Amino acid sequence: xxxxxxxxxxxxxxxxxxxxxxxxxxxxxxxxxxxxxxxxxxxxxxxxxxxxxxxxxxxxxxxxxxxxxxxxxxxxxxxxxxxxxxxxxxxxxxxxxxxxxxxxxxxxxxxxxxxxxxxxxxxxxxxxxxxxxxxxxxxxxxxxxxxxxxxxxxxxxxxxxxxxxxx
Numbered sequence: 001x002x003x004x005x006x007x008x009x010x011x012x013x014x015x016x017x018x019x020x021x022x023x024x025x026x027x028x029x030x031x032x033x034x035x036x037x038x039x040x041x042x043x044x045x046x047x048x049x050x051x052x053x054x055x056x057x058x059x060x061x062x063x064x065x066x067x068x069x070x071x072x073x074x075x076x077x078x079x080x081x082x083x084x085x086x087x088x089x090x091x092x093x094x095x096x097x098x099x100x101x102x103x104x105x106x107x108x109x110x111x112x113x114x115x116x117x118x119x120x121x122x123x124x125x126x127x128x129x130x131x132x133x134x135x136x137x138x139x140x141x142x143x144x145x146x147x148x149x150x151x152x153x154x155x156x157x158x159x160x161x162x163x164x165x166x167x
Contacts, residue, residue: 001155002028004061005148006052006088007140008069010044010080011035013052013088014140017059018130018148025152027130029059032141041080049087056095064092065151067143068101102150107143110150122146 007014016030033051035044056064066089069082092099102110109115111125123135123142129149136142 001063001152002059002061003148003151003155004056004059004064004092005144005146005151006064006066007143007147008066008081008085008088009140010041010048010077010084011037012138012140013048013084014138014142014144015052015055016136016141016145016148017055017061018145018152020152020155025129025149027132027145030136030141030145032138032144041083045083045087048084049091052088052091053094056091056097061097063151063155064088064097064099065147066099066101067107067147068103100151100154102147102154106154107146107150110153111146 001020003018003020005016005018011034013033015032017028019026019028033048035047066085069078069085089099105115108117108122111117111129112121114121119139123139126132126142126145126149127135130145136145
C-alpha cells in the first residue's frame with residue numbers, strides 16, 4: 001500500500017509518500033510545495049492544486065491521509081489552510097483515491113504513542129521509523145510523513161472494523 005501523507009498549508013504543503021510492505025514502512029519521496037508570499041490567493045491555490053495533481057500522477061498512491069484542520073487564533077490563516085486542504089482533497093477525489101483525515105492528537109498517538117508528544121519527539125520517531133539519516137526539513141515535511149505513518153498504522157484496524165461492520 002502506498003500512502004501519501006499531507007500537511008496542508010497555503011505557504012508550505014508538506015508531503016510524504018510511504019510504502020507499507022507487511023509491517024515495514026519505506027519512504028518513497030518527500031518534500032514540500034511552496035508558494036510565494038504576496039501572490040494572490042487564487043494563484044497560490046492553483047499552484048497547490050497543480051503540484052498535488054503532478055505528485056499524485058507521478059507516485060500513484062493508493063490512499064491519501066491529510067491532517068484535519070486545527071483551528072487556531074488566526075482565522076485568516078485557518079481559512080487559507082482550509083482552502084488548500086480543499087484543493088488537495090479535490091485532486092485526490094478526481095483520481096478516485098480514498099482520503100482519510102487525522103487530528104494532530106491522533107498522529108502523535110500513532111507515531112509516538114502519546115497524544116501530547118512534543119514536535120521534536122514526533123520528528124525523531126519519523127526519522128527512526130523510516131530509517132532516515134536526518135529529520136526532514138522543513139517541519140511540514142516531517143509532519144506529512146508522520147500523517148502517512150499514522151494512516152499506515154491505522155489502516156489495518158480501520159479495515160478490520162469495516163469488515164466486521166459489513167457483516
